[in-house]
Structures are given as C-alpha cells and as structure tokens.
Amino acid sequence: MKSTLVCITILCILIKQNEATELCPSSQIRCMDENRLNCNSSLLSPTDFQCCDGLQCVSAVMPRTDTQEQFNTTMCVPSSSKQYNTKINIPPAKLPPIMASSWSAATTYYNMSNGDTGWGYFWYDASHQAIRTDFYPTCPFLQLYEAGVDANYIPCSVLFYEGQNYYVYPSAQTCCNYTFPAWQPNWLCQSNATYNGTLSIDGQMADFWMVEWFSNYTGEGSVHNLRNMYTRADSHVPLRFREDLDTGYLDFHDYVEGPIDQTIFTSTIDAYGPCHQGHGHAGTDDKTCTRYNSQTLRRSWPCDNPTCS
Numbered sequence: 001m002k003s004t005l006v007c008i009t010i011l012c013i014l015i016k017q018n019e020a021t022e023l024c025p026s027s028q029i030r031c032m033d034e035n036r037l038n039c040n041s042s043l044l045s046p047t048d049f050q051c052c053d054g055l056q057c058v059s060a061v062m063p064r065t066d067t068q069e070q071f072n073t074t075m076c077v078p079s080s081s082k083q084y085n086t087k088i089n090i091p092p093a094k095l096p097p098i099m100a101s102s103w104s105a106a107t108t109y110y111n112m113s114n115g116d117t118g119w120g121y122f123w124y125d126a127s128h129q130a131i132r133t134d135f136y137p138t139c140p141f142l143q144l145y146e147a148g149v150d151a152n153y154i155p156c157s158v159l160f161y162e163g164q165n166y167y168v169y170p171s172a173q174t175c176c177n178y179t180f181p182a183w184q185p186n187w188l189c190q191s192n193a194t195y196n197g198t199l200s201i202d203g204q205m206a207d208f209w210m211v212e213w214f215s216n217y218t219g220e221g222s223v224h225n226l227r228n229m230y231t232r233a234d235s236h237v238p239l240r241f242r243e244d245l246d247t248g249y250l251d252f253h254d255y256v257e258g259p260i261d262q263t264i265f266t267s268t269i270d271a272y273g274p275c276h277q278g279h280g281h282a283g284t285d286d287k288t289c290t291r292y293n294s295q296t297l298r299r300s301w302p303c304d305n306p307t308c309s
C-alpha cells in the first residue's frame with residue numbers, strides 16, 4: 001500500500017514536470033532560412049534540417065580565422081531553379097521547449113580558443129524585457145572604444161532592458177547604450193532552432209538546439225555565427241548556451257525559476273549612467289563606446305562600420 005502511494009506520488013511529480021515543459025507549436029513548420037548552416041539536402045530529413053522554400057542546401061567552406069577552425073559544412077542559399085521541391089513533411093524528432101518567463105543561474109564561461117575560463121551570474125525576466133549577465137574576470141565583448149582595445153579585458157555586466165542593450169564596466173565606471181531587444185521565452189521557436197540530438201553535459205543528458213548561420217559583414221571574411229542552446233533532456237532547463245563569443249560557451253548552474261527584482265537590472269544601469277550611445281550616434285563626438293553593438297572579435301576591432309570601408 002505504502003509503496004503504491006510512493007509510486008503514485010512519483011508519477012504525479014513526473015507528470016507535473018512534463019506539464020511544466022511547454023513546447024513550440026507543432027503546427028508551425030520550422031525550416032532553415034537563408035544563410036543558415038548545417039542543412040541537409042535529403043528530402044527525407046526532418047523539416048527543421050531543410051531549407052525554406054526558394055532556397056537550396058549547398059556545401060560551403062568557412063575559412064579558418066584566428067578564433068575559428070576551418071569548417072566544411074552546408075548552407076541554405078537562394079535556389080537557382082525556380083522549381084519548388086515537393087517536400088515530404090517529416091517532423092523533427094523533438095520540438096524545442098519554451099523557456100521559463102523568469103529565471104536565474106550561476107554561470108561558468110569557457111573560451112574554446114585559448115582554454116580560459118570565467119564565471120558570473122545570469123538573470124532573465126520577460127516581464128521587464130530584461131536579461132543581465134555578469135562576466136568575470138573579463139568581458140567577452142569589446143565595447144570600450146576611446147580607451148583602446150586592451151582596456152576591454154575587465155569585468156562587465158551585459159544588460160537588456162526595455163528594448164535597450166547596455167554594457168556596464170564597473171571598474172571603468174562606464175556604461176554603453178545600444179538598441180536591441182531581449183529574447184522572448186519562445187526564441188527557440190522564432191529562430192527555427194534545429195534539433196540535433198542529445199549529448200552529455202557534466203553528466204546530464206541535454207537536448208541540442210542548433211542555430212548557426214553565416215555572415216560576412218565585418219568585411220574580414222566570412223564568420224560562422226552560433227546561437228546554440230542545450231537544455232536538460234525533455235525540459236526547458238538551460239544547461240549551456242553557446243554563442244560566438246570567441247567560440248566560447250556559458251554553462252548554467254543552480255538554475256532557479258521565479259520573478260527577478262527589477263533593481264537587479266536598473267541598479268547596474270543607473271549606477272554608471274548617464275550611459276554613452278555608440279559613437280557617431282545622433283552626430284555626437286562622444287567616442288567612449290564602439291559604434292556597433294556586440295563586438296567580440298579582436299581581429300575586426302575597431303571596425304567602424306559593417307563593411308570596414
């Protein structure tokens with residue numbers, strides 16, 4: 001009798017956990033847009049691996065850079081033939097989860113280019129359109145302009161708040177202000193993330209949600225961009241986020257859900273305000289901050305415009 005009760009309780013807990021993981025709608029076909037990488041030209045591949053209508057999947061070589069190895073892959077490009085392939089609708093093996101609307105976690109940072117590690121903390125609250133990520137001992141972004149590139153290798157907080165994107169460098173008492181929206185909890189749906197199987201992260205099984213694309217706007221050659229997310233298998237608990245921060249990734253530990261006090265976001269911004277706009281903004285000659293948002297690559301610094309011309 002007792003063991004039956006225990007079993008039912010465990011079952012209820014399991015069902016509850018499953019209920020808590022809301023998934024992207026299965027009615028929306030997710031396909032790969034132009035410039036997405038790692039597509040599969042087979043008509044028998046799941047739709048999230050196939051290029052969207054009007055595009056074709058061709059092989060592509062990303063040349064080596066100082067922070068990325070050469071990468072031979074495939075890419076979605078505009079189709080030369082106007083003929084549409086009749087697709088067999090093979091659904092992805094798994095649908096991406098919708099993330100929690102507010103959560104926080106401790107982070108560790110790993111730089112795959114040189115093995116350096118860092119640490120910090122992460123807060124997210126969709127109700128304030130807000131994200132804060134603290135990076136120690138060095139900031140992966142290079143937003144300080146006038147002080148020179150080497151001045152950037154200090155701690156920073158990267159914030160998204162009500163449509164703006166701030167980089168706060170407490171030890172330099174400087175805050176940079178750009179316009180960029182925060183994620184929505186359904187960003188894996190919106191970005192058509194591709195399910196690329198499971199892998200083990202620190203002994204936990206993780207679902208791998210792949211969002212990788214090609215861009216060429218630094219004018220320094222093509223760049224392989226990543227925004228890959230790893231969630232605990234069949235859940236929305238984030239374990240790893242891999243963005244193109246010099247080919248590094250952030251691991252999340254001690255994940256907690258629940259509303260975040262607004263001052264977590266506002267106090268950091270207010271402490272070092274007024275924040276500087278990216279230089280050249282609205283005709284000012286304030287050169288404190290780089291002109292462009294989210295600069296990470298030293299080799300393209302201080303690239304002043306998207307084509308470096």
Ligand SMILES: *[C@@H]1O[C@H](CO)[C@@H](O)[C@H](O)[C@H]1NC(C)=O
Pocket residue numbers: 040041042044045046
């Ligand atoms: C492409 O999809 C087909 C059919 O699912 C599969 O057999 C093949 O291994 C896939 N190719 C790659 C490179 O993943």
Ligand SMILES: *[C@@H]1O[C@H](CO)[C@@H](O)[C@H](O)[C@H]1NC(C)=O
Pocket residue numbers: 061070071072
């Ligand atoms: C990529 O393909 C090129 C030929 O197109 C080849 O020379 C090179 O060794 C390949 N690189 C890797 C990492 O597989």
Ligand SMILES: *[C@@H]1O[C@H](CO)[C@@H](O)[C@H](O)[C@H]1NC(C)=O
Pocket residue numbers: 067111112113114116138139140141245246248298
């Ligand atoms: C990661 O390593 C590369 C190569 O040493 C370096 O250029 C880059 O600044 C490092 N990134 C961070 C965030 O420290």
Ligand SMILES: *[C@@H]1O[C@H](CO)[C@@H](O)[C@H](O)[C@H]1NC(C)=O
Pocket residue numbers: 028029030031032033052190191192
């Ligand atoms: C996602 O896929 C849809 C087609 O279902 C496409 O129209 C849209 O552009 C894609 N979005 C992104 C961000 O790739």
Ligand SMILES: *[C@@H]1O[C@H](CO)[C@@H](O)[C@H](O)[C@H]1NC(C)=O
Pocket residue numbers: 038196197210
């Ligand atoms: C996707 O998963 C396959 C099989 O695990 C792996 O070989 C491939 O490298 C993964 N793709 C990417 C872009 O990491």
Ligand SMILES: *[C@@H]1O[C@H](CO)[C@@H](O)[C@H](O)[C@H]1NC(C)=O
Pocket residue numbers: 216219221222307
């Ligand atoms: C990337 O940009 C450079 C210079 O702007 C151009 O010469 C090159 O063809 C572009 N590469 C691709 C693959 O579009």
Ligand SMILES: *[C@@H]1O[C@H](CO)[C@@H](O)[C@H](O)[C@H]1NC(C)=O
Pocket residue numbers: 164177178179269273274275
């Ligand atoms: C950042 O800039 C926007 C307009 O571009 C402005 O509305 C906002 O008040 C600025 N924030 C701070 C903290 O200076």
